[in-house]
Amino acid sequence: MGVLALVSAVGIAVDDRVLVGVPIWTKPFKFSVSFIAYALSLAWMLTLLPRGRRAGWWAGTVVTVAGVVEMALITLQVIRGTQSHFNQATPFDGAVFQIMGATVVVLWLGALVIAVLLLRAKILDRAMAWAVRLSSLIALAGAGVGFLMVRPTPEQLAVENPPISGAHSVGVPDGGPSMPVTGWATTGGDLRIAHFFGMHALQLLPLLLIVLTALAARSARFQAFARLADEGVRLRLTLTGSAVYGAVFVLLAWQALRGQALLAPDGATLAGAAAIVVAGGAATALSLRTTRTGRTASPALTEEVAA
Structure with missing residues (x-):
């Protein structure tokens, strides 16, 4: 994700293409930075679990893989010069967006598992727990x-x-x-x-x-x-x-x-x-x-x- 954020930043500077009113590389840049912050936060929270770390590891892995697939598809559409989200212009574009939708659902479910584990965890510092x-x-x-x-x-x-x-x-x-x-x-x-x-x-x-x-x-x-x-x-x-x-x-x-x-x-x-x-x-x-x-x-x- 860090590499993609860097590549996207360069793309914003050197690629003059505009999509939906903004530079075409803006979306992968914002998404990659957001995913970095999101993944690091979840990884830190998983270290607080006294039990259920194996389930947490699997849930974190699912979130990570889903995020990577999502970013790969967003970047693919940027390279093709077309919109990734909501795009049904061609059967290929529609298939890409459907896969993106599926990965988002999987990512959300993985995050839900982590949230449930945190709700059940007995973290000593009550303020940090909540x-x-x-x-x-x-x-x-x-x-x-x-x-x-x-x-x-x-x-x-x-x-x-x-x-x-x-x-x-x-x-x-x-x-x-x-x-x-x-x-x-x-x-x-x-x-x-x-x-x-x-x-x-x-x-x-x-x-x-x-x-x-x-x-x-x-x-x-x-x-x-x-x-x-x-x-x-x-x-x-x-x-x-x-x-x-x-x-x-x-x-x-x-x-x-x-x-x-x-x-x-x-x-x-x-x-x-x-x-x-x-x-x-x-x-x-x-x-x-x-x-x-x-x-x-x-x-x-x-x-x-x-x-």
Whole structure:
């Protein structure tokens, strides 16, 4: 994947072909970078399993193989100068997209097995346990948004045997005005936003806990971080962060499905965002409260703080 990301970056620079409104090598570049982050996160999570590592290894292998097949087919279509996703222009293109759809289902099922293993695992650090569990579940939901993209649009349904069946955008055609770098639609909804945000919970939620733990280790020097040395506080903040992240994911998906651009929210979207901010802020304040009977910092963290 790393080699493909490098090749795709070079392709963006030297190949002037444009497909669906963006440089033709943009898709394999973004997908390869995303797969690298996704695979590394899953591999790290599998090391946390006290039991079921063999099943986890097989599930991880399935995810990896499915990802490689997916990227090979995307790259093949780029070389051919045609669209990979939703393409039914020829029998060959249709067969490629069907295989891609099958590999995505297999990849999703492999990730589901890993999520179930994490849910059942007895990980000693409770905050880390819930960070990886909830991030894997949100990532599954984020990946599941991709299944909504294969639905034909009303315009496509009005045509017999359309060459393209399915779309990233809602309410506007793919390839229209878009944001730089991401390519997300600016005049209508775009399901890729929720897809991207949901899948990267796999990295961002564990990262939140890592930051909290790092700050807790400095509580002896900085009194402002003292409460983070309490394991119960870190657990509650992790649960709060996960709930807020999940709520934002749902809001982004809802906004896109209504054909609304990310940067042009209506009153309902703004009200939803405000509710998330208020509820998240209140939950964060409550999470920071310590109790006399609550758990204190773990022995490892206590030693680190004392040092």
